[in-house]
Amino acid sequence: MRVLGIESSCDETAVAIISDSDGLLANKLYSQIELHSPYGGVVPELASRDHIRKLGPLVKEALHDANLELAKDIDAIAYTSGPGLMGALMVGAGFARSLAWSINKPAISIHHMEAHLLAPLIESISPEFPYVALLVSGGHTLLVKIDAIGSYRILGESIDDAVGEAFDKTAQLLGLPYPGGPQIQQLAKHGNAKRFNFPRPMTDRPGLDFSFSGLKTHVLNTLKELQGNQQHSIDEQTRADVACAFEDAVVDTLRIKSVRALEQSNAETLVVAGGVGANKKLRQQLKEKLAKKGMEVFYPAPEFCTDNAAMVAQLGLLHLQNIAQGENPQGLQIKVRPRWSLESI
């Protein structure tokens, strides 16, 4: 069985082909980062326009890489139908559903977050259930308990900005380009961690929700105060110190809540997914703290951490096993669900 997966929920266009016997056969991705960079964030209409340009060529490349033919060799088309940007999702859904109709194979609608949560299963060494996943990206900040495929409980989430968004906004205040995560990490390397101490939002009370908009405001106020004192633009060392204090506050917050989530849900494995999961300080801190508690942290390979189509194809393969021959669960409708709760699956 081979499934072709399509991902277009935000600013990455991706296509992958996975086989139940031979694993991942192709994994193509086109990132729109440069397109959106001048705007300081993702512009939905521009994202949609780029997806329609890139999707077809990526499908052809993936088939070429895997040396396969659509009609002859592909058994189903899986595509992200939500959550995400409406217009961006619609490009992938319209394309995928029509392609499946054209080759008379099932089209399988995939929940983007579920695909992220199960992304570790793509790899040969994958964590055992149950595990807790920390999903941290530009669009999401989530702690989820995964008991089995299809059984998810949201333990905590951000009540305002996603953590990646907080990185982007803070980077903008510091005059750094989009996306902010790697930029802040770089600047923070030269920072003095002791100069500023920023709050660790919502860690002083029970619960597993996050809030990052206050932290961003704290950065803004700190910078305003510094500028007021200096009467000129803020020097490079101070900017590095602020970046460092911000990064430490975010990393501490994520670490504290992750440990709390593991303890509360009697799980011993944490899976970190999403773009912010690439942050080196976060990786190091989680590894050290969890090891001390006899717990384990698992990072999917970077290409399966951020948005990708391998995770979509993989989940499609899992779903396909429950679809009877000739059945098409979505009918002929092209459907997207920009808002779609993980717990309603």
Added chain:
Amino acid sequence: MKLLAIETATESCSAALLDNNEIFSINEVAPRRHNEIILSMCEQVLAQGQTSLSQLDAIAFGRGPGAFTGVRLAASVTQGIALGQDLPVVPVSSLAALAQSAFESVQATQVLSCIDARMQEVYIGQYKFNVHKIMELVGEEKVTPPNMVNEEVNDKCYGVGSGWKTYARVLQETMGKKLSYDEELYPQAEHVAKLANVYFQQDNSVSAVEALPVYLRDNVAKKPKNKMVF
């Protein structure tokens, strides 16, 4: 010659099958529901014409201008079908299809197609009937405020499209001509099919991945200004 056509750039959603001299078509004014019905419309017209996808010679689509989501839906559906069946694609202007509908409806041979583009603008294009019995563009297609329309038309020119519903008076005053018009006509897949049939004979087809929308409006995002940076 067997050709499947779809058109979803305006409030109307439609599919058509052209089988040599016969056309099977279906259309429905279904705002914001095009995605739910377009594939079943395709299946219906194929069934009416007792044709399977594998018998098709090409697929045509209304490439816009029109609603962004609508033209992208037509393009993405077309790409999907064409890739699966390895079919060539014939892109057709939605303004030209609209002009063709005016010929079919009232035998108009000079047409000013005008689609409401929102934001106080219209998509506009002038067409004349040619020797191939299809509408041919005169000048170029544009997106413009209705009071800036500078098409030179004669009294016989016929106006069609949603732009005439919103801006008939402004358009007539701007051009200084009191044209007859029909604001209820939409571009439909059957007209896309008729135009595409001629284009295809003239070798005007593209590959599946080149089935792309034409938006005309391209200034869709503003770069941020005056952000506080320290």
